[in-house]
Amino acid sequence: MTDTLAVAEKPAKPSPYHEAEVLWVKHWTDQLFSFGLSRAEDFRFRSGEFVMIGLPTEGGKPLVRAYSVASPFWAEELEFFSIKVADGPLTSRLQKIQPGDTVLVGKKPTGTLVLDALTGGERLHLIGTGTGLAPWLSVAREPETYSRFGRVIVTHTVRKAEDLAYRAFFEGGIHEDPLIGDEARAQLTYYPTVTREPFHNAGRITDRIRSGDYFRDLGLEEGFDPAKDRVMLCGSMAMIKETAELLEGYGMREGSNAEPGDFVLERAFVG
Structure with a gap:
């Protein structure tokens, strides 16, 4: 009689990103826009730091880039200021976000502008x-x-x-x-x-x-x-x-x- 060893599945690796809801979008010009995102309760940063933000892709790694946080550390929401690049891998999509959409926010802010x-x-x-x-x-x-x-x-x-x-x-x-x-x-x-x-x-x-x-x-x-x-x-x-x-x-x-x-x-x- 052969014993069958049960192989435990490895726990899923925690995501390095929070899923944030788009709260508002403001288009300043045809090349500049700002947007506000919901803030996770455990997200902490120093005023002036940047974080990776981006959008998910179908079946692949999310498309992300570094953005300075435009809101102060004490604000209840996260604000960002972005340029629009028509053929930019991320900004060509990011500029089309609407309230209610989801944007990924990295969990580890960093930077020297503090x-x-x-x-x-x-x-x-x-x-x-x-x-x-x-x-x-x-x-x-x-x-x-x-x-x-x-x-x-x-x-x-x-x-x-x-x-x-x-x-x-x-x-x-x-x-x-x-x-x-x-x-x-x-x-x-x-x-x-x-x-x-x-x-x-x-x-x-x-x-x-x-x-x-x-x-x-x-x-x-x-x-x-x-x-x-x-x-x-x-x-x-x-x-x-x-x-x-x-x-x-x-x-x-x-x-x-x-x-x-x-x-x-x-x-x-x-x-």
Whole structure:
């Protein structure tokens, strides 16, 4: 008589993603949109971090990419700001989502665009291009930002004025925020620039920094001061690399989660 050994099935491997419900979608232009997702009760992140989000595919691995979380750590929902790419593997589908649809959200947020990666200072410059504004939407609604820095400057460089998504929010809406509204009204400055059409702040942010216009417009002494200024960078690789070189020229040191410094950039996006 032969004994038959029962082979226990291996437990299913936990998914690295939460299934989040689409709560709302806002199309800013034919190239930019934002959307809100439900937030799992156990999802925790620091303001400024990014997470993998995406959509399932038929019979294969989900299609995902890294997105900065645009909502602050305390918000009940997760907000994201995205570009639309007609032939993009993910964004060609993601731009068509509707309330009630499901989007996958990675369970492990990470990133260096966080306050923990900076040493103390007096002024915080949040410099972004395009959808690189997303982490600033989170950091600018973080109470610790205003307790650590006396002045917070959000810059947003785009090609056309219509691309200044969230302009109304930074020019007034944030002042009504129940948690940090009063602090933002007193301490936050919004500095938009447009590169391809007439605008009161015209040109690339790096050009305005080099010419000194950036500092004059803000009523600051020309140049970044390593003793006072702290900077975060997010957006195009060209802008990030160019600005990082400028900052190093002023004697500023790049920081990280392991070793905080004078400025930080997101190397996961830079490559």
